Amino acid sequence: MLFTTSNFIFFIIILTVLYYLIPKKLQWVLLLIGSLIFYGIAGTSYLIYISLTVVSTYLVTIKIDKIQEIYDANIKENKEKLSREERKAIKAEANGKKRFWLVLALLFNFGILAVLKYSDFVVSNIYKDFGGFGFVLPLGISFYTFQTMGYLIDVYWGKYRAEKNVFKLGLFTSFFPQLIQGPISRFDDLKSTLFAEKDFNWDNFEFGVQRILWGYFKKLVIADRLLIAVNTIIRDPGTYQGAYVLLGMFFYAIQLYADFTGGIDIAIGVGQVLGIKLKENFNRPYFSKSIVEYWRRWHITLGTWFRDYMFFPISVSKPMINLSKYLRKNVNNELGKRVPIYIATLLVWLTTGIWHGAAWNFVVWGLGNGIVILISQELSPLYDKFHNKFDVKDKFYFKVFQIVRTFWLMSFLRTFDCYRDVGTTFKMYYSIFTVRNLNEIFSGGLMKLGLAIEDYILLTAGVVLLLLVSLYQRSGGIRIRLSKKPIFLNYILFFVLFLSIIIFGTYGIGFDQSQFIYSQF
Amino acid sequence: MKRNKITYIILLFFSIGVLYVIQQLFMPKYISTIQEGSLVEEYYLEKANHDVLFIGDCEVFSNISPIKLWEEYGITSYIRGSAQQLIWHSYYLLEDALRYEKPKAVVYNVLAMKYNEPQKEAYNRLTLDGMKLSTTKIKALKASMMEDESLLSYIVPILRYHSRWKELTLEDFKYMFKKDKVSHNGYLMRVDTKPVGYLPRERRLPDYQFGDNSYEYLERITKLCKDNDVELILIKSPSVYPYWHEQWDEQIREYAEKNDIQYINFLDYVEEMNIDYERDTYDGGLHLNLIGAEKFTDYFGQILKENYNLPDHRNDESLKKVWEDKIAFYNQMKKEQEEELRLYGYLKSVGEAAQKIDE
Amino acid sequence: MDIIVEMLEDLHPEVDFEQCSSLIDDKILDSFDIVSLVTDLSEEFDITISVEELTPENFNSAKSIYEMVQRLID
Numbered sequence: 001m002l003f004t005t006s007n008f009i010f011f012i013i014i015l016t017v018l019y020y021l022i023p024k025k026l027q028w029v030l031l032l033i034g035s036l037i038f039y040g041i042a043g044t045s046y047l048i049y050i051s052l053t054v055v056s057t058y059l060v061t062i063k064i065d066k067i068q069e070i071y072d073a074n075i076k077e078n079k080e081k082l083s084r085e086e087r088k089a090i091k092a093e094a095n096g097k098k099r100f101w102l103v104l105a106l107l108f109n110f111g112i113l114a115v116l117k118y119s120d121f122v123v124s125n126i127y128k129d130f131g132g133f134g135f136v137l138p139l140g141i142s143f144y145t146f147q148t149m150g151y152l153i154d155v156y157w158g159k160y161r162a163e164k165n166v167f168k169l170g171l172f173t174s175f176f177p178q179l180i181q182g183p184i185s186r187f188d189d190l191k192s193t194l195f196a197e198k199d200f201n202w203d204n205f206e207f208g209v210q211r212i213l214w215g216y217f218k219k220l221v222i223a224d225r226l227l228i229a230v231n232t233i234i235r236d237p238g239t240y241q242g243a244y245v246l247l248g249m250f251f252y253a254i255q256l257y258a259d260f261t262g263g264i265d266i267a268i269g270v271g272q273v274l275g276i277k278l279k280e281n282f283n284r285p286y287f288s289k290s291i292v293e294y295w296r297r298w299h300i301t302l303g304t305w306f307r308d309y310m311f312f313p314i315s316v317s318k319p320m321i322n323l324s325k326y327l328r329k330n331v332n333n334e335l336g337k338r339v340p341i342y343i344a345t346l347l348v349w350l351t352t353g354i355w356h357g358a359a360w361n362f363v364v365w366g367l368g369n370g371i372v373i374l375i376s377q378e379l380s381p382l383y384d385k386f387h388n389k390f391d392v393k394d395k396f397y398f399k400v401f402q403i404v405r406t407f408w409l410m411s412f413l414r415t416f417d418c419y420r421d422v423g424t425t426f427k428m429y430y431s432i433f434t435v436r437n438l439n440e441i442f443s444g445g446l447m448k449l450g451l452a453i454e455d456y457i458l459l460t461a462g463v464v465l466l467l468l469v470s471l472y473q474r475s476g477g478i479r480i481r482l483s484k485k486p487i488f489l490n491y492i493l494f495f496v497l498f499l500s501i502i503i504f505g506t507y508g509i510g511f512d513q514s515q516f517i518y519s520q521f
Numbered sequence: 522m523k524r525n526k527i528t529y530i531i532l533l534f535f536s537i538g539v540l541y542v543i544q545q546l547f548m549p550k551y552i553s554t555i556q557e558g559s560l561v562e563e564y565y566l567e568k569a570n571h572d573v574l575f576i577g578d579c580e581v582f583s584n585i586s587p588i589k590l591w592e593e594y595g596i597t598s599y600i601r602g603s604a605q606q607l608i609w610h611s612y613y614l615l616e617d618a619l620r621y622e623k624p625k626a627v628v629y630n631v632l633a634m635k636y637n638e639p640q641k642e643a644y645n646r647l648t649l650d651g652m653k654l655s656t657t658k659i660k661a662l663k664a665s666m667m668e669d670e671s672l673l674s675y676i677v678p679i680l681r682y683h684s685r686w687k688e689l690t691l692e693d694f695k696y697m698f699k700k701d702k703v704s705h706n707g708y709l710m711r712v713d714t715k716p717v718g719y720l721p722r723e724r725r726l727p728d729y730q731f732g733d734n735s736y737e738y739l740e741r742i743t744k745l746c747k748d749n750d751v752e753l754i755l756i757k758s759p760s761v762y763p764y765w766h767e768q769w770d771e772q773i774r775e776y777a778e779k780n781d782i783q784y785i786n787f788l789d790y791v792e793e794m795n796i797d798y799e800r801d802t803y804d805g806g807l808h809l810n811l812i813g814a815e816k817f818t819d820y821f822g823q824i825l826k827e828n829y830n831l832p833d834h835r836n837d838e839s840l841k842k843v844w845e846d847k848i849a850f851y852n853q854m855k856k857e858q859e860e861e862l863r864l865y866g867y868l869k870s871v872g873e874a875a876q877k878i879d880e
Numbered sequence: 881m882d883i884i885v886e887m888l889e890d891l892h893p894e895v896d897f898e899q900c901s902s903l904i905d906d907k908i909l910d911s912f913d914i915v916s917l918v919t920d921l922s923e924e925f926d927i928t929i930s931v932e933e934l935t936p937e938n939f940n941s942a943k944s945i946y947e948m949v950q951r952l953i954d
Contacts, residue, residue, distance in 0.1 A: 454686075495539070502679060504683075508680055508684075
């Protein structure tokens with residue numbers, strides 16, 4: 001049941017109605033049942049995997065919590081009796097036990113993910129003719145595994161206590177709007193609204209529905225339409241080279257943005273209708289002036305997950321600090337400072353790449369991002385010098401230049417997740433410089449990509465609307481502004497949006513007159 | 522902000538209204554092209570009762586003229602035909618029609634028995650879009666839909682036709698709410714001629730047995746007629762092609778005998794009817810043109826009259842006026858088509874309906 | 881305390897660290913800065929700053945960093 005099916009819309013409507021009719025105490029239970037239905041329809045076997053994750057995480061976090069409790073009680077009771085050394089020993093013992101359980105749960109859960117997602121990739125790289133194990137990858141497993149493991153680590157760190165109700169943890173893990181493509185939530189963050197008792201609230205409802213509509217608009221009118229052209233280009237790298245590759249990058253940038261942010265808009269909107277606040281996942285990323293900034297604004301919840309649960313733990317781990325100290329003593333201060341950061345960065349980006357997909361493309365893509373980030377970090381003193389010398393930093397045109405540069409840099413990197421394999425991607429890069437066919441695109445080439453002139457006009461209008469909304473967002477939320485306008489105007493605006501989704505959306509069986517031309521029987 | 526419930530209700534109705542208008546705009550109109558698409562819908566404009574109902578595919582709506590039946594025998598009739606009407610379509614169209622009237626006889630053309638499963642989404646649309654929403658329609662949809670079709674898009678057809686925004690024409694605006702009639706009690710007139718030319722050879726089939734699904738619906742049609750005290754007549758319309766295999770004929774004959782229904786294979790009476798495939802067909806032998814259709818109707822009317830004791834309504838004052846209008850429309854269209862034929866050499870008004878053989 | 885401010889100024893000379901108390905919330909310090917700061921601090925004060933300590937509350941101002949270091953030395 002994808003977001004763009006009519007079943008999903010019915011599901012949401014029925015769920016929402018029930019949600020505000022039943023006793024408020026049961027609202028979260030309904031959400032759990034709804035989420036399980038949602039997930040179960042996608043695949044009954046998925047329910048087994050997600051249950052394994054929930055139950056194992058539950059048991060381990062409770063265990064860790066217990067160890068901590070016993071330790072706290074012990075210390076409190078014997079505060080006077082114990083020496084500092086003894087206290088330290090007890091603490092170390094407790095930490096050791098906690099760590100044992102943590103590692104166990106991490107291995108188990110990431111193990112499931114690894115076996116299901118990566119075993120084919122790994123084995124087929126060793127044995128060329130390997131046909132694959134044929135595991136079915138449960139929908140959204142990368143997302144929910146990360147979300148749950150974040151919770152586990154937080155409990156281990158003592159950020160908050162473990163959840164005592166396994167079903168609540170189940171809902172946190174399986175909450176349907178975010179299950180398939182995020183945002184990746186934090187337990188302490190989500191729990192305040194997820195399990196709360198909610199009254200129906202018009203503002204929430206209205207804003208939620210508007211957000212959902214906007215998401216569908218982006219997905220159905222822009223992304224899915226553009227996808228036709230993107231697919232034409234990337235599926236036939238023999239034909240579409242040179243300027244087409246650039247065009248493909250440009251289209252893919254818009255398509256991916258509209259698709260992903262559209263999906264997130266729907267998820268957040270559905271949450272809002274249900275009175276649940278999900279984290280924002282994007283902050284107008286294409287206006288970023290550097291790649292580091294871009295990654296702070298694109299898929300934010302994944303970025304912060306990697307920062308908190310991987311980058312920091314690796315870079316301040318004992319071995320890293322020791323390495324840093326060693327380098328400071330024996331080589332120089334600067335290197336000592338940077339090596340932990342660099343190692344952690346590359347590891348994080350390697351993992352980010354693999355997280356996105358089990359293929360070499362993603363490995364290269366991830367490392368590519370990491371390397372570009374490190375290079376720009378290295379060059380930043382140089383940049384600063386340049387900025388100071390020419391005093392361009394606050395100039396408008398320079399900012400535009402930076403934004404355009406970042407956009408294209410990201411588009412180039414992103415190309416790795418388009419083409420079949422790494423080799424093809426490099427071939428396509430090469431063709432940009434060798435194949436001169438810019439004229440061809442504008443003398444009919446555009447029309448051969450599966451879209452008609454009307455589609456391009458529509459897309460242009462859609463992208464302009466996207467840009468305007470983005471610019472508006474910079475100066476405060478657009479919907480809050482709109483809600484101050486007369487109700488009638490406000491309503492008409494969103495009704496028009498609704499109509500344009502219905503009419504211009506890319507869904508269903510297209511009307512192909514030739515299909516209808518009567519062939520007599 | 523203060524919210525007024527009434528404002529919302531007004532806005533809601535307004536939205537549904539706008540959506541309805543837009544839906545009307547986006548529906549294919551089937552006026553200048555693919556007129557067959559209008560047939561099912563036109564039935565509901567009909568006020569009078571009929572003694573005979575024809576159901577089936579193009580072999581009924583191209584070959585039988587209810588106007589001729591009236592003129593010659595005073596029989597009132599209507600054709601609930603549609604493009605590639607499969608047998609479950611026929612069954613539900615009959616069920617639908619029986620909600621409005623009770624004919625004395627129902628004629629089913631058996632060619633579609635050869636299709637045991639739904640064939641093409643487009644044909645489902647041509648037949649089912651025109652049906653008024655009812656439980657019968659829902660049942661018909663469930664029986665007809667292909668795997669990738671959704672029920673919702675039949676109930677809210679804008680979901681199906683929304684992508685026509687690129688190809689809307691003036692016609693779509695003109696016929697948004699009211700369409701011109703294209704048929705004569707379900708008969709689609711063609712006066713042009715295209716003699717039989719190339720004839721594909723009879724292709725051997727691996728299996729001549731009609732499918733279980735086809736039989737099931739034939740039985741349901743039989744039962745429905747029996748339950749409603751309506752005479753059922755099975756026919757095979759005269760045509761050169763598609764081929765009506767001997768083995769098929771036998772199966773229908775057997776079925777008819779077993780169920781005590783009349784089955785007439787008009788392929789056996791082509792000479793007697795005086796049908797000339799050099800002159801009486803408009804598409805090389807698949808369908809009859811007006812001259813051919815009138816010959817066939819005349820012959821068939823005689824049988825209906827004699828065997829089923831159908832009353833002659835020609836002196837019935839209440840019907841007379843209605844049928845006079847129908848005859849006038851019939852003759853006018855005939856004249857217009859003949860005029861067109863003289864001017865252009867072909868029938869411009871029926872559009873470029875392809876005349877392929879879809880086997 | 882002065883040493884800490886010095887370290888911070890080393891990273892971002894343009895910021896007034898004596899005053900600012902929203903280093904994380906205002907995104908003045910990014911994750912790279914935090915890690916280099918941690919390596920500096922562990923070197924300077926010979927402490928172990930474990931990853932649990934890397935919270936916005938601990939790094940939002942020079943003062944809060946100082947307090948954290950104090951606590952860890954104990």
